[in-house]
Amino acid sequence: MEQVRVYAPATVANVACGFDIFGFAVDRPGDEVVLTKKDTPGIIISEITGDEGRLPLEVHKNTAGIAIQKYLEHIGRTDQGFTMALHKDMPLGSGLGSSAASAVAGVFAANELMGKPLSQKELLPFAMEGERVACGSAHADNVGPSLLGGFVIIRSYNPLDIIEIKVPEDLFATIVHPQVEVNTKDARSILEREIPLSKTIEQMGNVAGLTAGLLLSDYELISRSLEDVIIEPIRSILIPQFKEVKSAAMAAGALGCSISGSGPSLFALSRGLETAEKVAVAMTGAFKDAEIESEAYVSGINQRGPVVS
Amino acid sequence: MEQVRVYAPATVANVACGFDIFGFAVDRPGDEVVLTKKDTPGIIISEITGDEGRLPLEVHKNTAGIAIQKYLEHIGRTDQGFTMALHKDMPLGSGLGSSAASAVAGVFAANELMGKPLSQKELLPFAMEGERVACGSAHADNVGPSLLGGFVIIRSYNPLDIIEIKVPEDLFATIVHPQVEVNTKDARSILEREIPLSKTIEQMGNVAGLTAGLLLSDYELISRSLEDVIIEPIRSILIPQFKEVKSAAMAAGALGCSISGSGPSLFALSRGLETAEKVAVAMTGAFKDAEIESEAYVSGINQRGPVVS
Structure with missing residues (x-):
């Protein structure tokens, strides 16, 4: 596979009483990443749409860019380069986990293109690194549910302990x-x-x-x-x-x-x-x-x- | 029925992280109340054993006595008198809900002798009144599990909202x-x-x-x-x-x-x-x-x- 298009969902963090420990994902809105392998190392962000020109194209300032970079370092494949297009399908600074969705879409797409060496849950630390850029601290209550779906409890941050729980169907x-x-x-x-x-x-x-x-x-x-x-x-x-x-x-x-x-x-x-x-x-x-x-x-x-x- | 003998279980409150909100009951130790109807109004505590002489025989200072008194007032039957014997089968001041078990045994026994006008859960406020005497405040994390059995969450004190949850069998x-x-x-x-x-x-x-x-x-x-x-x-x-x-x-x-x-x-x-x-x-x-x-x-x-x- 040379190219993949991934949509990651927006999320509601805190959920009333659960400050920093509860979060859930919704079907819409969300963010889309189109990731393409390239022959030379390094990540290039080719375009960002839907952000009204507010997000940086520099990889080390972009939540998805950082998430992918950290992921490649972890699996020892910084030799693999990518071109990324990011389509924001939700408002920035809205409290819906916009930066988390981008980071999750990015790292999920990279894992797909690399042949899934890591499980979905194992991608979490890299998406959290993206969050650290956006929020100043590596919270998991948006990236957790965006990556795993459903309703999650972050029982502990150190060590990271995330529990997925079923919710009523209705x-x-x-x-x-x-x-x-x-x-x-x-x-x-x-x-x-x-x-x-x-x-x-x-x-x-x-x-x-x-x-x-x-x-x-x-x-x-x-x-x-x-x-x-x-x-x-x-x-x-x-x-x-x-x-x-x-x-x-x-x-x-x-x-x-x-x-x-x-x-x-x-x-x-x-x-x-x-x-x-x-x-x-x-x-x-x-x-x-x-x-x-x-x-x-x-x-x-x-x-x-x-x-x- | 003129006389009843009731055993109420000891309880573990707090349960590590759940200060004031979690509690569970155990099979042993516990407290026993023997309650007997009498022809004249008023409650008499005839004897207390197992307390090394430390508990008061005055009804208005005794957790079980107060619980029964409040219960009788609530159902409008202060005309009914009782004689109570209390057998402490657990240490006082041990952190095992000793005062709660006495209050629960007392009010449960009274409800039995009165023909069960209230449900088991409805007895809770009266047992809590007994706790107020012992602890200075009306906590529910001992009386709740002692009265209801199992593991309980006290979601809220005002209004009182107690949830019983199942625990793993093993x-x-x-x-x-x-x-x-x-x-x-x-x-x-x-x-x-x-x-x-x-x-x-x-x-x-x-x-x-x-x-x-x-x-x-x-x-x-x-x-x-x-x-x-x-x-x-x-x-x-x-x-x-x-x-x-x-x-x-x-x-x-x-x-x-x-x-x-x-x-x-x-x-x-x-x-x-x-x-x-x-x-x-x-x-x-x-x-x-x-x-x-x-x-x-x-x-x-x-x-x-x-x-x-």
């Missing part, structure tokens, strides 16, 4: 991206560094509840557990109309609604596609009430991760 | 009670009131991992998740020989080992009865190395809660 996600921007680094810097023990306990209860709710297909328990008492009260300040949009989602029947990643996108989970679509209408409507344009995506929980397209 | 608990004493109020007062966000995240990862490990019968995941980075490092200081005993448990094959409740008892979880028994020998041996006598109990996870005996 669980659907609504993601709404408003036309405002939040920088991930800013969104992290405003967080409190010390958490009251009482809030830690409350959050742990919801983390346990959400994990059990998903594994037991208990929608009521999922709904009760989709509460974030630590991060959301602070980060939601950066998102105009947050309260109104969340209220609209809940009134339309969502099981829960919170910030996707570090925002400004919001996600909601619902039982059934029909409800998830009603929730999308309600959420975009609530943004529109404040004259904020937004785009909505409705999908099941993506169980596949990246696909050759 | 999971066994070892509990070792050393002859030293820790006051629950002291053990709580030495805790930090503010937790670094990084430690909160680490703990949440283990909470999610333990919940998933139990539900998926993944013993390896249970083992990796039985880590407490918040409470154990502080409370273990109060328990002589803690590190040595924990190391002995792990070397003998335990999945994990930590403090039971607020100590000084330690618990370990193991796969298989045989390993749990080896772990008991190793733990008591490690206490003995420091000339500390200890008593060990090995049992499966109690799935029944209180029983009429």
